Amino acid sequence: MASTISSATHFLSSFLPKPPNPRSFTRQPPYANPNFLYFTAPKFRPLSATLNSSTLTQQETEPTETNPLTLREICQGHVPEHVLKRVEEVGYVMPTEIQRQSLPVLFEGRDCILHAQTGSGKTLAYLLLIFSAVNPQKSAVQALIVVPTRELGMQVTKVARVLAAKPEDGGLEQKQFTVMALLDGGLLRRHKSWLKAEPPTIVVATIASLCRMLDNQILKLKNVKVLVVDEVDFMFNSSKQVSSVRKLLTSYSSCNSRQTVFASASIPQHNRFVHDCKQQKWTKNDVVHVRVNAVEPMPSCLQHRYVLCSKKQKHQTLLSLLQSDAPKSGIIFVGEQSEKSKKAGNAPSTTLLMDFLKTSYQGGLEILLLEEDMNFNLRASSLSELRQGGGHLLVSTDIAARGVDLPETTHIYNFELPRNAVDYLHRAGRTGRKPFSDEICYVTNIITPQEQFVLQRYENELMFSCEELEL
Numbered sequence: 001m002a003s004t005i006s007s008a009t010h011f012l013s014s015f016l017p018k019p020p021n022p023r024s025f026t027r028q029p030p031y032a033n034p035n036f037l038y039f040t041a042p043k044f045r046p047l048s049a050t051l052n053s054s055t056l057t058q059q060e061t062e063p064t065e066t067n068p069l070t071l072r073e074i075c076q077g078h079v080p081e082h083v084l085k086r087v088e089e090v091g092y093v094m095p096t097e098i099q100r101q102s103l104p105v106l107f108e109g110r111d112c113i114l115h116a117q118t119g120s121g122k123t124l125a126y127l128l129l130i131f132s133a134v135n136p137q138k139s140a141v142q143a144l145i146v147v148p149t150r151e152l153g154m155q156v157t158k159v160a161r162v163l164a165a166k167p168e169d170g171g172l173e174q175k176q177f178t179v180m181a182l183l184d185g186g187l188l189r190r191h192k193s194w195l196k197a198e199p200p201t202i203v204v205a206t207i208a209s210l211c212r213m214l215d216n217q218i219l220k221l222k223n224v225k226v227l228v229v230d231e232v233d234f235m236f237n238s239s240k241q242v243s244s245v246r247k248l249l250t251s252y253s254s255c256n257s258r259q260t261v262f263a264s265a266s267i268p269q270h271n272r273f274v275h276d277c278k279q280q281k282w283t284k285n286d287v288v289h290v291r292v293n294a295v296e297p298m299p300s301c302l303q304h305r306y307v308l309c310s311k312k313q314k315h316q317t318l319l320s321l322l323q324s325d326a327p328k329s330g331i332i333f334v335g336e337q338s339e340k341s342k343k344a345g346n347a348p349s350t351t352l353l354m355d356f357l358k359t360s361y362q363g364g365l366e367i368l369l370l371e372e373d374m375n376f377n378l379r380a381s382s383l384s385e386l387r388q389g390g391g392h393l394l395v396s397t398d399i400a401a402r403g404v405d406l407p408e409t410t411h412i413y414n415f416e417l418p419r420n421a422v423d424y425l426h427r428a429g430r431t432g433r434k435p436f437s438d439e440i441c442y443v444t445n446i447i448t449p450q451e452q453f454v455l456q457r458y459e460n461e462l463m464f465s466c467e468e469l470e471l
């Protein structure tokens with residue numbers, strides 16, 4: 001690979017976080033170390049830096065004019081006709097920027113890191129690659145998509161099945177792509193018999209359920225051609241999941257026998273991550289970091305605001321906001337209950353907030369709850385109600401912050417601030433999820449004066465500005 005670094009980029013790249021000197025690694029490279037704090041956004045960002053070097057290929061450009069090629073034209077010859085018909089029936093005609101930039105590279109068979117804003121269509125990008133690479137006539141698991149939560153897994157499975165379904169004009173004679181959801185809380189017994197009888201083409205899995213099937217030799221990866229890890233930074237930062245993810249990438253299968261795709265809207269210290277991908281053999285050495293909108297980590301259609309109040313006034317402040325905003329549909333985020341609060345026998349913020357809204361909120365939206373402590377069936381019914389369309393107010397912890405796609409959401413309320421800037425980015429990204437739409441969507445933070453400096457830190461790290469809202 002020609003190593004050409006333009007002088008301007010060379011100057012700017014001196015502000016980028018440097019990939020660490022491999023010799024400086026302790027036992028574990030930083031990225032794989034869940035305790036390693038590395039979201040330290042550089043002070044300067046390259047206006048548009050394209051680094052081509054023998055060790056790093058990074059496409060980092062600002063979005064250009066929408067390429068006149070349609071999705072069909074980009075995918076022609078790669079994706080089966082019946083899937084292309086379904087893509088158009090669903091309404092996907094023009095590619096989003098990440099799809100436009102990544103699909104040609106993905107169809108070449110290159111390992112890719114899809115790094116683009118929330119709501120930018122990364123899911124469709126990797127699903128189109130999968131449909132181009134697997135053979136439904138072959139009775140074997142050929143593609144694996146790993147996700148961090150059951151909710152995201154159900155969503156990706158649904159999109160895959162919609163695209164794999166028979167087109168409305170029929171004409172699908174050959175065997176169809178089959179998609180299995182292997183998710184926490186599922187009945188693995190049923191999956192076991194399915195895998196034995198008629199292995200699905202595509203498996204969408206949470207890492208714990210997947211590893212159980214792999215450890216028991218019920219699922220084998222020898223025919224897997226494409227391995228996708230969605231919300232990849234979250235998986236590597238989760239102390240519960242990182243070792244299983246590393247084992248999946250290096251022991252259960254090898255980067256040389258598959259095409260590896262990572263996706264996320266946030267890849268902190270991305271140069272270090274790309275370096276670790278190669279050094280740790282999570283991907284091949286010629287992995288391509290396809291990055292769109294490097295300068296704007298969040299969609300420009302988001303309008304960020306904050307309201308100052310005391311802790312005691314937060315409920316009433318939220319109620320006033322709901323009355324004045326009259327959101328079409330909204331998500332109210334609260335923090336997870338701390339162990340200390342649980343031990344003290346306190347009710348979690350979600351319960352207190354649900355009780356308050358049920359007695360005080362007079363608007364027309366139905367109020368739903370989503371949090372880890374709920375059983376899987378209750379979680380699933382909350383999400384399926386949300387997907388019925390119409391307006392809702394969802395009270396949720398960060399379980400709904402990663403990847404969940406509810407395009408009707410117009411307002412996000414941080415009743416309690418997220419723990420860090422990455423979580424802020426993903427919570428905010430639950431709105432503004434209609435590509436090509438210019439509808440303004442709102443992210444409102446209800447904070448005490450003592451929390452103002454935290455919000456300012458997030459503004460600096462994510463380069464956005466937050467206007468004070470006087471109620």
Ligand SMILES: Nc1ncnc2c1ncn2[C@@H]1O[C@H](COP(=O)(O)OP(=O)(O)OP(=O)(O)O)[C@@H](O)[C@H]1O
Pocket residue numbers: 071091092093094095096099116117118119120121122123124264265402403404405407429433434435
């Ligand atoms: N080419 C397209 N044209 C129109 N809409 C699209 C297109 N591709 C995806 N979408 C829609 O955009 C929305 C966001 O897509 P998706 O959930 O894949 O985003 P994402 O990049 O994975 O977001 P996140 O980072 O939050 O997971 C979805 O509602 C999807 O249906």
